[in-house]
Each structure stands twice: as C-alpha cells, then as structure tokens.
Amino acid sequence: MTSATQVLRQSVVVFSKNYLPMSQVNIKRAIALLITGKAEPLDLINGKLFEVRSPSLVLLVPEWIRLTITGSERVWKVPPVNRREVLRRDQRICQYCGSTKKLTLDHVIPRSKGGKHSWENVVTACQRCNSRKGNRTPQQAGMTLRTKLTAPMHPTVAFAEQFWLEVQVNLERQEI
Incomplete structure (x- = not known):
C-alpha cells in the first residue's frame, strides 16, 4: 500500500x-x-x-x-547565442575535458578563421582548455569535443524524445 x-x-x-x-x-x-x-x-x-x-x-x-x-500553442523561438543559454545547453560542463570550474565560451572554429557566432560553433570550455586550444581548431590543438553541437530544441519536442526513449528502454527490459 x-x-x-x-x-x-x-x-x-x-x-x-x-x-x-x-x-x-x-x-x-x-x-x-x-x-x-x-x-x-x-x-x-x-x-x-x-x-x-x-x-x-x-x-x-x-x-x-x-x-x-x-x-x-505558444510560439517558441530558438534562444539567442549568449553565455547563459550556451551554459544551459552544455549543462555547465567543459565540452573538452568535462570540468565544471572557471567556465568560459569558446568558438570551435575561431572567429579569426571565419568561424561564426552560432549554436553550431560556440561551446562551454574551462579556462585551461580555452587557453590550450588558443586560436586553433580542436583538430589542430589535438582536442575533441564531447558532444555534437546543436541549437536548443523546443521543450515539448525534447520532452517527447526523452519520453519515447524511456518507453523503449522499459519495453526492452520487459522482453528480457
């Protein structure tokens, strides 16, 4: 009970x-x-x-x-690329090493090399990784990103995606 x-x-x-x-x-x-x-x-x-x-x-x-x-339905727009939104998307974790200390923003392809200030090019990085990478691409610096960069998605779509993933996992568990 x-x-x-x-x-x-x-x-x-x-x-x-x-x-x-x-x-x-x-x-x-x-x-x-x-x-x-x-x-x-x-x-x-x-x-x-x-x-x-x-x-x-x-x-x-x-x-x-x-x-x-x-x-x-409320109209939902992709939020602007700014510090708060990038930190939220990346869950306040450095996308190179996983640290949560002294976070900054980093342009994956530096702006001086033609990189845009967009969701697909801006990540959260700790000061150490940002300095190590410098004005180079991650490949040139020998660094890899932990995740694929995308713009945030509509909250309902994100919830639906997570919901169906959990349903699928539960169904697979029942089959075993």
Whole structure:
C-alpha cells in the first residue's frame, strides 16, 4: 500500500490532443485537469494507476492523461547565442575535458578563421582548455569535443524524445 505523501509526490505525463507527450505535471495538477474535464485518462500499455482518496471520493489517477482542450500553442523561438543559454545547453560542463570550474565560451572554429557566432560553433570550455586550444581548431590543438553541437530544441519536442526513449528502454527490459 502506498502512503498519501508518496502518491502526492508522483508525476503524470500529459499528452496533447494529438497524443504528443508534452510535459510532466504533479498529481494535484493532473487531478484538477481530470475533474474539470480538460483532460481524460489514457491507458497506454496498461499504465499504473494512483489511488487518491478524499472523504467522499476515491479517484484513480492514471500515469498518463490526454488533454481534451485545444489551446493555441505558444510560439517558441530558438534562444539567442549568449553565455547563459550556451551554459544551459552544455549543462555547465567543459565540452573538452568535462570540468565544471572557471567556465568560459569558446568558438570551435575561431572567429579569426571565419568561424561564426552560432549554436553550431560556440561551446562551454574551462579556462585551461580555452587557453590550450588558443586560436586553433580542436583538430589542430589535438582536442575533441564531447558532444555534437546543436541549437536548443523546443521543450515539448525534447520532452517527447526523452519520453519515447524511456518507453523503449522499459519495453526492452520487459522482453528480457
């Protein structure tokens, strides 16, 4: 049996009306969406049900819900290339050595050699690696990047990608 506080710590995946996984909400928000009719329960691959009790009602909240309302989607733009956004994308880790100390920004292809100030050319680097690389490309300096550089993606798309990856891993575990 699960305690009330454990149930209230659970989260529920919210799908759009078109079945795109959009986000995770806490169980209180999920209950509000279900009771007001803004969402309906989904049973994908026999998902879990969380039992929530009040003095007059027992509510079974599914692990996944689908919005029944169609709202206008907010317009999302790729953020500008600046220190805060690059640090966020790179998770505050040097993309050459993995350090989290004394971080700076580095142009992979130096601007003096025609490199652009773009998402595909700017990385987080610690001062040591940035100095070591200097005005050279990573290949010339004998350094390699830890990740492929891309612009940040829409938060809903990123969430959906991660969600389906986890579903796939869980299905593979069940097959073993």
